[in-house]
Amino acid sequence: MVILEKDNFEEEVLNSKGLVIVDFWSDGCEPCKALMPEVEALAEKYEGKVKFCKLNITKARRLAISQRVMGLPTILLYKDGAKIEEVTKDEAKAANIEAMIEKHI
Amino acid sequence: MENLYDVVIIGAGPAGLAAGLYSARAKMKTLILEKDKAGGQIVTTNEVANYPGSIDDATGPSLVARMVEQAESFGAERKKDEIVKVELQDKIKVVTGEKDVYKAKVVIIATGASPRYLGVPGERELTGKGVSYCATCDADFFTDLEVYVIGGGDTAVEEAMYLTKFARKVTVVHRRDELRAAKSIREKAFNNEKMAFIWDSVVEEIKGDGIVEKLVLKNKKTGEITEIDAPEEDGTFGIFPFVGYIPKSELFKDFLETDKGGYLITDPDMKTAVPGVFAAGDIRHKSLRQVVTAVADGAIAAVQAEKYIENTFEN
Numbered sequence: 001m002v003i004l005e006k007d008n009f010e011e012e013v014l015n016s017k018g019l020v021i022v023d024f025w026s027d028g029c030e031p032c033k034a035l036m037p038e039v040e041a042l043a044e045k046y047e048g049k050v051k052f053c054k055l056n057i058t059k060a061r062r063l064a065i066s067q068r069v070m071g072l073p074t075i076l077l078y079k080d081g082a083k084i085e086e087v088t089k090d091e092a093k094a095a096n097i098e099a100m101i102e103k104h105i
Numbered sequence: 106m107e108n109l110y111d112v113v114i115i116g117a118g119p120a121g122l123a124a125g126l127y128s129a130r131a132k133m134k135t136l137i138l139e140k141d142k143a144g145g146q147i148v149t150t151n152e153v154a155n156y157p158g159s160i161d162d163a164t165g166p167s168l169v170a171r172m173v174e175q176a177e178s179f180g181a182e183r184k185k186d187e188i189v190k191v192e193l194q195d196k197i198k199v200v201t202g203e204k205d206v207y208k209a210k211v212v213i214i215a216t217g218a219s220p221r222y223l224g225v226p227g228e229r230e231l232t233g234k235g236v237s238y239c240a241t242c243d244a245d246f247f248t249d250l251e252v253y254v255i256g257g258g259d260t261a262v263e264e265a266m267y268l269t270k271f272a273r274k275v276t277v278v279h280r281r282d283e284l285r286a287a288k289s290i291r292e293k294a295f296n297n298e299k300m301a302f303i304w305d306s307v308v309e310e311i312k313g314d315g316i317v318e319k320l321v322l323k324n325k326k327t328g329e330i331t332e333i334d335a336p337e338e339d340g341t342f343g344i345f346p347f348v349g350y351i352p353k354s355e356l357f358k359d360f361l362e363t364d365k366g367g368y369l370i371t372d373p374d375m376k377t378a379v380p381g382v383f384a385a386g387d388i389r390h391k392s393l394r395q396v397v398t399a400v401a402d403g404a405i406a407a408v409q410a411e412k413y414i415e416n417t418f419e420n
Contacts, residue, residue: 029242030149030166034142034185058245065246068315070341071233072242088233093141095203 001043004055006063012053013078019104020078021097023054024069031092032073038094039075042101050101079104110136112410113200113209115188116353118145119396120386121215122172123403124410128213129181131411136207137176138200140187144169145217146350146387147396149239151267156396165241168396191356193382196417210381210418211410214357214369215403217387218350218394223255227311228346235317236344240264243343244271251336252343253278253320255308261347262286262294268345269299276301278308280325306331308346316341352388364390375406381413 002012004022013020023039025032036054043052057064057072067076067083074088075097084104087096112128114121117139128135142148150165159168177183186202193212200207220238222228228236237243244267252272254265257279263286265275277284277294282304284291294300305326312319318341320333335341352368354361361377361384362370368390375383385402387394 026242026245028151028244029239030144031142031239031242061245061248065341068234070235070243070246070316070343071237072239074233 001040002051002053004053004060006060009055009060009063012051014081016051016078017080019050019101021050021052021101022067022076022078023052024057024064024067024072024074024076025054026056026058026072028058029072035073035092035094039097042094042097046101046105049105075100077101077104108206108208109197110134110207110209111414112136112211112213112407113138113198113207114213114215115191115200116145116215116217116386116388117143117173117183118215118217118386118399119147119169119172120217120388120399120403120406121145121213122169122176123400124213124215124385124407125176125181125183125403126172126179127404127407128410129176129179131407133407133411133414135181136209137181137183138186138188138202138207139183140185143173143183146219149241150263151241152263153396172400188356193357193379194360196381198381210414212382213375213403213406213410214377214382214384214388215386215399215406216353216356218352220347221349221351223308223346223348225308225310227313231311231313231317231344234315235313235341236311236346238346240267240345244268247272247343249273250339250342251276252345253333254345254347255279256347256349257281257284257286258347258349259286259290262290264345264347265300266290266294266297268343269297272299272343274299274301276303278303278306278322280305280307308344311344313341317344320344350387350394354388366390373405374409375402376409381410381417383410 073092077085111133114137125137147165186204190201192199306322310321322331369384383406385406386399
């Protein structure tokens with residue numbers, strides 16, 4: 001998975017063609033850490049079809065808020081740089097993330 | 106029979122992990138099932154000051170990490186699966202998850218409880234958009250912003266104080282005119298200069314276009330409605346409801362006895378009315394729901410499970 005920071009978010013996500021998944025997480029978010037291995041598995045499964053990225057919001061809070069993310073875990077799906085769908089909190093489960101991808105792939 | 110466990114534990118919070126530890130240590134083939142994260146509610150709690158014997162600065166995650174380590178060191182298996190169906194009446198119990206089916210001589214239900222929603226318009230739509238039930242998950246977002254905590258019990262006030270480390274100001278909104286939280290917690294809260302209080306008030310509605318922008322409160326004594334808008338320079342604020350819990354007893358309540366609130370009834374040995382089915386931790390009807398009582402329940406359930414298996418299967 002591509003590790004996002006303030007400096008590369010625009011290039012890797014907003015200026016990126018095709019489908020991009022961004023996993024928003026933080027050091028203090030235990031549900032995020034529990035979910036991460038499953039997102040990594042999806043990244044492998046969809047390799048070459050969907051770009052998977054993760055953003056630790058602890059050092060990029062304003063960036064996350066600019067994407068209308070104010071709760072974790074949140075997974076956003078972008079297409080050609082535009083946010084098209086998301087799952088958050090209790091809905092942020094591997095099965096729902098996969099369903100979201102399948103809908104747009 | 107393949108895949109037959111002595112003990113299947115549903116839930117990997119402190120009760121489930123303690124049951125797993127005791128059960129595996131007693132050489133029973135033990136499986137702990139958890140739907141998302143190990144640890145249950147306690148991993149969303151930053152400070153655990155009252156768990157006897159814990160090291161200084163114990164946090165929910167650090168305590169749980171150690172419990173997981175201990176349970177696994179004695180041979181308990183853990184699997185991530187969401188349980189969708191249980192058949193517990195027969196001698197061999199069948200627990201069906203989204204991923205697999207598990208069979209067991211004993212089932213210990215340790216599914217715990219989850220935060221209660223306010224049940225007001227806007228709450229669900231704005232969850233993750235300024236409404237949060239997990240301070241440790243989301244506190245970062247509210248650095249230098251304002252936050253409203255709804256509720257007046259121990260959890261509400263403790264989480265409010267945790268949030269003062271991030272937020273500019275934390276206002277507790279409580280439906281009564283005094284806090285229900287323990288005296289030691291109350292005193293700390295009243296001495297915290299970042300904390301404010303709104304009494305006798307309940308939430309009527311949460312509003313916002315994709316992000317929380319307005320909180321509508323009603324004073325229960327006067328009926329007066331107050332609308333709180335996000336400060337213009339911030340554009341938003343946080344709302345953290347901590348107004349109690351609801352038991353996760355949905356799968357069991359049709360054939361196990363519950364109290365009015367939906368909590369499972371057990372005897373002092375953690376036995377439910379169905380032989381071979383035990384309950385432990387916050388899911389039980391009891392007077393104190395803490396880590397210390399959850400682990401005690403788990404230990405008792407595991408020891409009783411061993412006795413039950415000896416008496417039922419091995420003579």
